[in-house]
Amino acid sequence: MTTQTVLPVEPDALQSTSVNNGEPAWLTESRVNALRLAAELDLPKLEKTKLERWDLSNFGTLRTERPSVTQQLPESVASLVDLKEDSNLIVQHNSAAVYASLSAELAAKGVIFTDLETAVREHEDLVKPYLHTLVKPEENRLTALHAALWNGGVFLYVPKNVEVDIPLQSIFLIDDAASSFAPHVLIIAEANSRVTYVDNYISGQYDSKVVHNGAAEVFIKAGAKVQFASVHHLNEQTTDLINRRSIVDNDGSIEWIVGEMNAGDSASETLSVLQGNGSLSDAKVIAVGSGSQKLNYTTKAVHFGKSSDSQMITRAVMREQSTAIINGITKIEKGATKANGEQTEKVLMLSPKARGDANPILLIDEDDVTAGHAASVGQVNQEQIYYLMSRGISREQAERLIIYGFLAPVVSDIPLEQLQQQLQGLVERKLGQ
Template identity: 80%
Template structure:
């Protein structure tokens, strides 16, 4: 039986806020319907964790009347932007756009890169056909609440045969807990296009609690290639909940590069639906836990297409009393012949009080496939430390080298140099080094 819950907003309030923000009628209806679902659906069931014990009540208030774009970068995000290149960048602060720019060259090719709230008005038919179709509002209470309350976010559309060489970047800044913080990222890459998208979630310091309930949907058409890199760096008072989904058609590919570097409790699910023949998914995830953090991170690939291929690597380093549940799920459906799915989950614990659990899961409904998994949970290998120390390296430096080597498969693949440096600094900070 579904437990009765107190929704963060009434239906009439939601409708009024949507109208005051100038949203089209179809979106207002979508929000109100999703809020109704939230009252009926259960919370998601997390592996070996009870999400109902987390802070999942403090969503903030609805924003009404969007603010004008100032085109001034906040100081707190300036270091995340490549110097001298702000041509393909969107910065949002508490859901409001403070900077938005796309190069004339890309705009002339038909590329759309704008905030999602503008896109639902200026490109309504395009957005409406994809929004909430990969992360569906009727999955659970969190996805329903996201569909009802989302604000901010990005819409990226790449036309057929357009190849974009430089990454497009967005930054989501949270420093006000009174407003809902729930960006939605929507990417559509048409046939034979190519694009790299990078985003960053950061927060200031505040004492109040807030929930980030976000979603990202990526649609990869035939022959298209999408690289999606993201770093989450939200503070200890923020509960981070996000669903990332991609739908990949014939010979398309999605590459996920994810840094889960929050200081608060975090739940994420990164799923690739390999719909087409020859489709490909490559997912790399790292996480560093500290304090009493709880992390529940799932990477998943579902194979429908013949000769589809999925690769997953997840690495977590846990300090102090933190806990991590790392799930890797490969599902190969009947008919997905010649499919290949490989996954590796590893958890490195730096404290006797830290806890880690790696759960590799293979669900195979077809005979003519290849699949494999590897998982390990343990402490720093003393033999590796001994070997390095025998070469004149101190124990502290030796341990640091082993940890960085453990995380290197993801850090080295970050497509923006500034973001790569930031991730390195975050790792050092979280490891107390």
């Protein structure tokens, strides 16, 4: 069934807003063209999930003025960061970046870390060749709407041979359902560079439904290494939709560490394109579902390079009436000899009404490769419970230990201690413990 697409803004209004905000002409044209595409394209087709049945009616109201970035943190996010003299942090509040800080030492090395709206004006030559080339507007209605309406966001550029030893962090906060909330993260790691980026999506409370339609594009040049950690804990009124994608050149590597802790319906794709020989992707994703949440998470690696390697671990814990579709896709293209792709999807259900589907998919077009998968869906192992209880541990505590052990491969890898503690707290809260 085809439904009529009602655009959240008219093309003329979008064009005027872009011009008034001082955006370059190419970006204004890109936004307007993407909005027109959105009226023609269908929603993405997700495995065993019909997005047509989700409430995707509110993408918020377009911001009409250029924001001013200050050095004053919103009180609601101050507790999430440990601010020091040279903090490396970007904060987006609703539709605009409100805080940006980069240490003088990193700036002197040529590192750029700012909101994306500022970057398109001040670093156009770096942004223009990459923006919307991994998450393309023409893919579907949601990617088109994102290309038209994105705001705030992050631009991170690490020059050749520069190694950044401390994590760079961003916080995306929404507490107004009337605001458009669509951050775009763009990361470029030049040859032989190294960086860790951490972001955190949080929300206040509001009564009406709202859609977060986000994207992240990561470009990893030869020999570069990027660690990308992300925790999403948006409220039950927020539908969370995001595409995270990277392309990796020769001997480069991407490590994804993702915690999906939302209270509302959510869908994400985390994709690595292993373009170069010897390229590497390591993806770890955990999710906890509760209430009547509907979740759809896809982790994917596409191998083009020889001797490329991908590892995926996805673990989901489902409570109450929540449902999850967990997809793992390894695609090895013709010519990617000696490639190796391994994936594991596991779903632990804590309620007889909860449902989880684990779908491992291997698509192999080359003979001289190694690939494998493992998938499981089940309840808490009662033998493990009884064993722990025989050591004097209560049943409740035994179940808790088993669940934490189930999720530990991701939680323990979060590269920022404060975020790791926060994720642990979110797991406890979602499990009702």
